[in-house]
Amino acid sequence: xxxxxxxxxxxxxxxxxxxxxxxxxxxxxxxxxxxxxxxxxxxxxxxxxxxxxxxxxxxxxxxxxxxxxxxxxxxxxxxxxxxxxxxxxxxxxxxxxxxxxxxxxxxxxxxxxxxxxxxxxxxxxxxxxxxxxxxxxxxxxxxxxxxxxxxx
Amino acid sequence: xxxxxxxxxxxxxxxxxxxxxxxxxxxxxxxxxxxxxxxxxxxxxxxxxxxxxxxxxxxxxxxxxxxxxxxxxxxxxxxxxxxxxxxxxxxxxxxxxxxxxxxxxxxxxxxxxxxxxxxxxxxxxxxxxxxxxxxxxxxxxxxxxxxxxxxx
DNA sequence: TTATAAGAGTATAGCTACTAAACACATAGG
DNA sequence: CCTATGTGTTTAGTAGCTATACTCTTATAA
Numbered sequence: 001x002x003x004x005x006x007x008x009x010x011x012x013x014x015x016x017x018x019x020x021x022x023x024x025x026x027x028x029x030x031x032x033x034x035x036x037x038x039x040x041x042x043x044x045x046x047x048x049x050x051x052x053x054x055x056x057x058x059x060x061x062x063x064x065x066x067x068x069x070x071x072x073x074x075x076x077x078x079x080x081x082x083x084x085x086x087x088x089x090x091x092x093x094x095x096x097x098x099x100x101x102x103x104x105x106x107x108x109x110x111x112x113x114x115x116x117x118x119x120x121x122x123x124x125x126x127x128x129x130x131x132x133x134x135x136x137x138x139x140x141x142x143x144x145x146x147x148x149x150x151x152x
Numbered sequence: 153x154x155x156x157x158x159x160x161x162x163x164x165x166x167x168x169x170x171x172x173x174x175x176x177x178x179x180x181x182x183x184x185x186x187x188x189x190x191x192x193x194x195x196x197x198x199x200x201x202x203x204x205x206x207x208x209x210x211x212x213x214x215x216x217x218x219x220x221x222x223x224x225x226x227x228x229x230x231x232x233x234x235x236x237x238x239x240x241x242x243x244x245x246x247x248x249x250x251x252x253x254x255x256x257x258x259x260x261x262x263x264x265x266x267x268x269x270x271x272x273x274x275x276x277x278x279x280x281x282x283x284x285x286x287x288x289x290x291x292x293x294x295x296x297x298x299x300x301x302x303x304x
Numbered sequence: 305t306t307a308t309a310a311g312a313g314t315a316t317a318g319c320t321a322c323t324a325a326a327c328a329c330a331t332a333g334g
Numbered sequence: 335c336c337t338a339t340g341t342g343t344t345t346a347g348t349a350g351c352t353a354t355a356c357t358c359t360t361a362t363a364a
Contacts, residue, residue, distance in 0.1 A: 245330035
C-alpha cells in the first residue's frame with residue numbers, strides 16, 4: 001500500500017534501537033567520582049534489588065552470563081570501591097557480594113535516574129487512549145515474535 | 153492511569169531492543185562457507201551498494217568509524233576470501249576495495265535475506281488502518297526524541 | 305573413612321569491535 | 335626541493351564476553 005510510510009517506520013525503528021543501544025553503553029557517573037559502564041551499574045542494580053545474600057554464581061544466573069564474567073566485573077567494581085566480597089559463614093567456598101556506602105550511592109542515584117526516565121515514559125502514555133496502548137502492546141509483541149523468528 | 157500496561161510496554165520494548173541487538177551480533181553464513189559477523193557483512197553491503205570505487209578512507213567515512221577499524225575489518229574479509237584491495241592507478245597511495253565472486257555471493261544472499269525480512273515487515277503493516285500507521289510513526293518519533301534527551 | 309564427584313570462585317587466553325597514536329609511504333603545493 | 339597533507343597499516347589499549355583449566359571446599363557414596 002504505502003511503501004514510504006512503512007519504510008519510515010522501519011527506519012525510525014532502526015534509529016530507536018541504535019539510540020537505546022548507545023544509551024545502554026554510555027558510561028555515566030551516578031553520584032560518585034567513578035564512571036560506571038552499563039554492566040557495572042547493572043551488577044550494582046541487582047545486588048541492591050536483592051535483600052538476600054547473593055554469591056558470584058547467583059549473580060551469574062540472574063545476569064545470564066558465566067561466573068567468570070561476573071568475577072571479572074566484580075573485580076572492577078571492587079577496584080572502584082563499590083562492592084566487596086565476604087566469606088559465607090556457612091560455606092567457606094562461597095563468597096557473598098556486598099555493597100559499600102559508595103556502591104549504595106551509585107545504586108540510589110541510578111534508581112532515581114530510572115524513576116525520572118520511567119516518569120517521562122509514563123507521562124507520554126497518560127494522554128493516550130486505552131485502545132492505542134493495547135495496540136502498542138500488540139505491535140511490540142508481534143515485533144518480538146518476528147525478531148525471534150529471524151533469529152532462527 | 154494504568155501502570156501495569158505502561159510497564160508492559162516498557163518491558164516489551166526492552167525485550168525488542170535486546171532481540172534486535174542479538175540479531176545484529178549473531179554471525180551468519182550468507183551462502184558461503186564462512187560465518188560473517190555484522191560488521192563484516194555491513195562492509196560487504198556498502199562495497200556492493202556503491203558502484204564507484206571506494207577506498208579505505210571512503211569506507212571509514214560511510215561507516216562512521218576510523219580508517220584503522222576499516223583496515224582491520226578488511227583484513228578479516230580478505231582472509232575469508234570476500235574482498236581484495238587493488239592499487240588506484242591514479243594514486244598509488246590509495247587502495248580500491250573490490251569484492252571477489254565469493255564476496256558477491258555473500259552480498260546477494262544478504263540482500264535477499266533483507267528483502268525477506270522487509271517483506272515480513274511490510275505484510276504486517278498491510279492490514280493496519282492508515283491512522284494506526286501514523287500513530288506508530290508518531291510514537292517512534294517521540295521515543296526517539298525521548299532517548300536523545302536521555303543521552304543528554 | 306576415605307576417595308571421588310560436584311560446586312564455588314579465579315585466572316588466562318581468545319574473540320569482536322572499536323579508538324588513538326605512531327608509523328610508512330605517496331602526492332600536492334609553495 | 336621540501337614540507338604539509340592524505341592514505342593505509344600496525345600496535346596497544348578498552349569493554350565485554352566465552353571457554354578452559356585450575357584451586358579449594360563441601361557433599362556423597364562405598
